[in-house]
């Protein structure tokens with residue numbers, strides 16, 4: 001089985017971003033960047049499948065400007081075999097990303113695609129589902145369990161009411177939720193080894209994909225600020241204030 | 250303008266999330282059709298026909314739709330979708346699973362979790378865990394949109410008698426199969442619809458200790474939520490997670506107990522009307538958004554609250 005994992009370079013999860021004064025976007029100047037946490041979980045799952053002998057090769061792809069080589073190298077240090085960098089402007093929209101991934105899936109004859117369920121910057125939660133549609137593949141979104149069974153894929157999904165189990169034919173697309181696994185840390189020897197692993201560079205034109213934006217961002221505003229209220233001294237004071245002041249109980 | 254709302258249901262009842270989605274649809278325009286795709290789902294169709302503002306209910310009732318798997322439902326929605334200018338679903342796990350697939354089949358963008366409608370082609374949606382609100386405009390012929398239900402009031406669930414029409418389109422596929430599900434059962438109100446929510450975090454220390462939260466919840470008729478740390482530690486099941494990547498809640502009263510207030514948690518609850526934080530660390534970031542903060546040991550506070558409420 002050949003696995004493709006997509007990783008996105010995003011602002012670190014601990015950074016509280018601020019909106020730019022001209023409302024054109026958020027200010028990421030000098031912000032710490034990292035692999036999107038959900039993508040990291042996808043990389044880990046792919047490597048575990050390989051370690052179990054269920055996958056032969058793990059290819060990691062990232063789409064964006066040159067800087068995302070850093071995230072590809074990180075995934076290679078975690079255990080992916082080789083990388084693909086699709087050179088494009090940052091912040092491509094999900095449909096364009098799905099089309100690029102679809103082209104790679106075809107080119108590389110991929111059996112399983114693992115992606116994060118959402119990226120913590122654009123919060124879209126779309127790429128897995130779109131890619132599955134474009135490839136006529138089944139989708140196992142929000143996965144908290146993945147198992148290969150007789151040439152099929154059993155996926156346990158986190159849903160609003162609890163958990164759901166589905167069986168997918170291959171090739172398939174899986175999007176990872178938080179509790180699928182706990183990603184490992186890269187060891188120093190593996191970081192060194194990763195420097196020798198190959199990274200191919202492609203452009204959207206090489207893949208025959210138009211990445212034109214479908215949505216236009218008109219403006220980006222800060223959300224209404226919530227200001228800190230008061231500290232109460234006791235449970236009695238809390239109950240009284242909730243009853244007489246806030247009137248919510 | 251012609252709008253299609255995909256009903257959220259379990260083949261038996263129409264979920265309140267659909268009512269909020271209808272409100273968002275009506276803010277865009279009219280007429281609004283509702284699609285009920287399921288199996289033996291006549292009661293859902295009847296409930297949808299009663300919702301104020303709905304023009305027509307389309308019922309795709311077929312055994313192939315029983316589990317509402319995205320592969321077959323998306324193909325169905327995409328087939329009828331070109332007759333519409335907008336296709337909306339609630340931003341639940343069902344809606345999020347389905348609509349991007351529909352959008353890709355129609356070769357259009359999907360707009361996730363809108364919180365406001367500016368015009369028929371312009372919408373507001375949170376990005377970066379709600380630390381920014383983006384206004385986005387779409388030129389696509391069909392706008393495919395998921396709706397954050399807490400941002401839209403529920404349409405009246407009774408009083409209308411919209412036409413109910415069968416839709417005999419079945420796109421059965423062999424790509425995926427339903428194996429089973431484990432649903433949490435609770436007598437408590439549903440987390441995303443409750444007017445009071447009390448959530449526990451890592452500070453609870455164990456699943457057993459959530460009994461202390463339950464006792465307060467009983468007094469308040471509250472739903473119970475949790476932080477990711479509490480879910481990851483196995484104290485409570487995943488469907489209780491509130492946050493950027495869990496459920497979004499906006500009750501009248503939200504009580505955070507033993508929760509520090511990470512960005513990702515705040516993203517799921519900071520639109521609550523009144524926020525109470527109970528935490529022994531006076532510096533915890535949760536106090537920066539709390540209307541009422543109580544700096545104390547939760548193991549002392551919770552029993553006292555349960556007793557005095």
Ligand SMILES: Cc1cc2nc3c(=O)[nH]c(=O)nc-3n(C[C@H](O)[C@H](O)[C@H](O)COP(=O)(O)OP(=O)(O)OC[C@H]3O[C@@H](n4cnc5c(N)ncnc54)[C@H](O)[C@@H]3O)c2cc1C
Nearest residue numbers: 450451452476477478492493494495507508509514529547
């Ligand atoms: C990609 C990603 C997605 C995420 N999504 C979510 C999400 O959807 N929802 C979410 O909640 N988190 C999410 N997180 C995790 C988030 O960053 C925090 O790690 C998490 O919210 C912390 O949970 P907590 O507040 O319970 O734990 P902690 O941060 O450990 O806080 C525990 C708090 O309990 C207090 N406490 C301890 N003992 C007591 C006591 N006896 N009495 C009173 N107070 C006490 C402590 O003072 C502390 O403030 C996500 C993180 C990432 C990276």
